[in-house]
Amino acid sequence: MGGQQEEEPSVRLFREYLRIRTVHPQPHYDGAIDFLERLSVELDLPCKKIEVCPGRTIVIITWEGTDPKLKSILLNSHTDVVPVFEEHWKHDPFAAVKDQQGNIYGRGAQDMKCVTIQYIEAIRKLKSEGKRFPRTIHLSFIPDEEIGGQTGMATFVKHEEFRALNIGFGLDEGLANPGDAFTVFYGERSVWWVTVRCQGSPGHGSRFITNTAAEKLAFEEQIQKWCQDAGDGVQYEFQQKGMDQQVTSIDKSNPWWQTFSSTCQKLDMTLQCEIFPAATDSRFIRAMGYPAIGFSPMNQTPILLHDHNEFLNERVFLTGIEIYRSLIPALATVSPLEGEA
Numbered sequence: 001m002g003g004q005q006e007e008e009p010s011v012r013l014f015r016e017y018l019r020i021r022t023v024h025p026q027p028h029y030d031g032a033i034d035f036l037e038r039l040s041v042e043l044d045l046p047c048k049k050i051e052v053c054p055g056r057t058i059v060i061i062t063w064e065g066t067d068p069k070l071k072s073i074l075l076n077s078h079t080d081v082v083p084v085f086e087e088h089w090k091h092d093p094f095a096a097v098k099d100q101q102g103n104i105y106g107r108g109a110q111d112m113k114c115v116t117i118q119y120i121e122a123i124r125k126l127k128s129e130g131k132r133f134p135r136t137i138h139l140s141f142i143p144d145e146e147i148g149g150q151t152g153m154a155t156f157v158k159h160e161e162f163r164a165l166n167i168g169f170g171l172d173e174g175l176a177n178p179g180d181a182f183t184v185f186y187g188e189r190s191v192w193w194v195t196v197r198c199q200g201s202p203g204h205g206s207r208f209i210t211n212t213a214a215e216k217l218a219f220e221e222q223i224q225k226w227c228q229d230a231g232d233g234v235q236y237e238f239q240q241k242g243m244d245q246q247v248t249s250i251d252k253s254n255p256w257w258q259t260f261s262s263t264c265q266k267l268d269m270t271l272q273c274e275i276f277p278a279a280t281d282s283r284f285i286r287a288m289g290y291p292a293i294g295f296s297p298m299n300q301t302p303i304l305l306h307d308h309n310e311f312l313n314e315r316v317f318l319t320g321i322e323i324y325r326s327l328i329p330a331l332a333t334v335s336p337l338e339g340e341a
């Protein structure tokens with residue numbers, strides 16, 4: 001056989017998704033939507049498309065639970081990826097090259113096309129085993145996360161269709177961990193992007209990060225004062241102004257967290273709980289009052305999101321599918337909570 005081993009179908013699918021150029025500034029979203037629709041047919045699960053802004057469509061694939069009145073599990077991922085500086089890559093960032101060590105190179109390999117395919121493949125396996133769970137599972141695929149989410153998740157969460165998902169708990173992206181532990185995010189830093197305009201010339205945006213609401217109010221006063229001091233015709237405008245301080249509880253009082261963490265414990269995984277160092281679509285989910293955890297199952301992996309030569313090893317990728325294969329059933333079987341039954 002020439003030493004060539006058959007590639008796992010899950011790995012093949014991951015590499016196929018990496019080749020769809022959903023890269024800013026002009027993401028090929030139609031390619032991603034066709035791909036996801038095909039997967040929904042393969043999984044024999046209904047697929048819904050909701051255009052939240054012109055050319056910006058959310059895809060939802062739903063696996064209905066045996067007790068669909070119960071709150072659902074949301075498995076969220078974004079479909080877009082950030083631009084590349086191709087000259088710094090050792091392989092074409094959209095060719096999904098796999099090297100001798102099994103490292104798969106591609107923009108989105110960590111952020112976050114891996115997670116999308118891991119959700120899909122875990123569900124494919126569970127379905128093929130004839131499993132069903134009490135709670136409904138929704139997979140959501142979101143555009144424009146990488147440019148701030150305003151034309152993606154931020155708009156979608158205000159839709160009737162979002163409310164109708166009846167979410168109990170959400171999973172979204174996290175980050176790789178170079179060590180043996182897996183990092184889990186239960187909150188995020190708030191993002192403030194301010195543009196200062198001076199005499200009609202565009203200023204430059206800066207990102208400011210603070211931790212408390214009180215500090216932030218004081219900070220805006222300072223911006224106002226700087227603009228006044230600079231003279232007439234100076235205005236500032238917020239591109240983004242995150243005021244939401246929602247974090248998801250990671251103590252025993254939260255049954256979702258309890259289930260998530262005990263399942264990981266059974267799998268012998270060490271969890272490292274952190275506040276996300278930037279912002280993801282989870283902030284919009286939490287701001288609506290739903291608990292959400294940021295988790296991308298990648299340990300023993302350098303953090304390469306948005307970096308040159310972003311890669312994920314196929315072994316780590318495949319282990320991640322097995323992790324979701326335990327997590328998804330556990331979460332979709334959480335006993336009815338107060339007010340639910």
Ligand code: ZN
Nearest residue numbers: 078111112173
């Ligand atoms: Zn991301």
